[in-house]
Amino acid sequence: MIISVASGKGGTGKTTVAVALARSINYCQFIDYDVEAPNASLFLKPDIKYIKKVTIRQPYFLTNTDKSFKRCADFCHYNAVASIGDEVVFFSELCHGCGGCILVGPEGAVREKDVEIGEISKGFCPPGINFLMGNLKPGNMRTPTVQNELEKNIEYDNHVIIDCPPGTSCSMVMSVKNSDFCILVTEPTPFGLNDLMISVDVLKNLKIPFGVIVNRFGIGNDEVLNYCKNNNIKIIAKIPNDLNIAKYYSKGLSLIDFDPIWKNKFNDIISEIEKEVLKK
Amino acid sequence: MKVCLSSTGTTLDSNVDPRFGRCAYFIIYDTSTDTFEYYANESRDAMGGAGIQAAQKVIEKGAEAVISGNIGPNSFKVLQSAPGGPVKIYSGVSGTIRSAIAQLKNNELKPVTSSSVQSHYGMGSGMGRS
The missing domain is CATH 3.30.70 (Alpha-Beta Plaits)
Incomplete structure (x- = not known):
């Protein structure tokens, strides 16, 4: 089962949620698809064992x-x-x-050569997380090419957690397109709502089932909740706006280090998603 | 000398366009005959590399100098490669085309030796991460 964690707006807590999910089930594959700015390794601290260069063919002129x-x-x-x-x-x-x-x-007079645009890395985080990430060279535009390389390494018979890039462009579509379920993380602000609505449209187009986690719950207004209610979108969880969660994050610690109760909550969330996916 | 100016319109009373690659028109002014021609900038809506395309055309038109509000690094690189030697670049110029020509003739403009803005300057705001 592949669960992707996406958002429209950046900085809403995709990595927080994705890492907490992976740390809750402990036996899974974790893929950081945000190849332009991967950061999940800061929290999962994998032991990187394998790096493969990603190249494209580019011309040179005689x-x-x-x-x-x-x-x-x-x-x-x-x-x-x-x-x-x-x-x-x-x-x-x-x-x-x-x-x-x-x-x-x-x-x-026009020939081709291999040009390196990035790399993918594989590692392991005990007890059982197979870690995979992509890294695009700064200034390069070929995001989906590096993501294609990640896609070749998806462990389809494992639980897979995908940490997506922000936005709703090609790189986000590449990240969610194989998922059985997508968790949209948003914040209850006008920006959060605007970008949530765009993400919902993308997922409906791709026919991927989804639910919403509201992060920093307590700030902003009720419009995200009203939007979800009016459109029959399930709110999976609400993560409170708590300075201590941010402090843990800034030290590279996870939500479940902050409060182990989240481990049970995320395990329940995964069981429910699994039920919903199997029902199809 | 043929001078190419990025322009917001088609007359000498138009303003120097602050953008090079994505300006509305180019005016080619001949300082020896005080005549000019203009052409619409077909590169302005290019998905990327507008300055590169525009600079090629400017070289094809035989301009030996360029006057604009700003020049990006890619346009700069192409203008440097002109077969007749690097095209002289005057950036940071504003006001009407007429006044820019007058400033050039009075030696009030100084050629620049590097680009004045980053790539994508003329693409407008809100491009963000795509």
Whole structure:
């Protein structure tokens, strides 16, 4: 069973919830899909045993041959190739590696090489959490390519907890698309509500069942609760707004270190999700 | 000398556009004949690399200098690679096209040696993490 933990708004407590879930069941695979800013390792402290580079193919140009590369520049939708006279200025960080410039450019003068864009790491956290994370090189745009590499390593016969990136763009869709259930973490503020509504639309489109955890409960207003009630969205849990939880977080400790009662609560949450998923 | 100015409109009374790659129009002004032509900037709606595309066109038009409000690093890099030698770049210029030309002729503008803004400057606010 794959449970993803997502949110629209950033900083609502995805990692807090995902880590607490993993630490509650203790035997699972945990994947940090936020390859642009992975941080779950700070809390789970895995022993990293395996690192694999993620590469893409990018072009290089054999210039000084009096051949024009203008067709490459015209073709490139992302303007990664500038053609000036018979020279080329190439912007690696804009290149999506489609290979189009090789097809339309002067024959034999555009070649390909492997370029590293990030890496994936595997580790272990006792007693039984198989940890997996991706890391995109700063400045790189190829988030889903690194996430694709994570996807190849999903342990489908294990319990899988996925910590998603914020937002509702490609990288979030990549993270939730394989899940049996998605937990949306939000906060009871106008920003939290706005982004929650967008996330709900995405999950409905993807036909992924979901529920909501309201974090920092006690701040803001009742609109998130009203929205969930009016739209028959289940509120799975409310995590109170408590400075001590933030203090534990800042030390790299989990919600269940703060109060072990959350271990039982999250185990109950997982049992209920499991029941709902199996019912389908 | 042919000078290219990023412009908000098509006349000498238009303003210098603060953006280079995503400006509305380019005005190519010939200081030896005091004539000019203009063209709409087709790169302004590019998904990415607008400055790169715009700079290529500016070089193709034979401009030896560029006047704009700001120049990003990618446009800068392309303008440096012009076959006839680096294009002179005057950034931080505002006011009308007419006054910018007058300032240039009076040697009141100083060419810059690095870009003035980060990539994506002209894309507007709210791009955030995507």
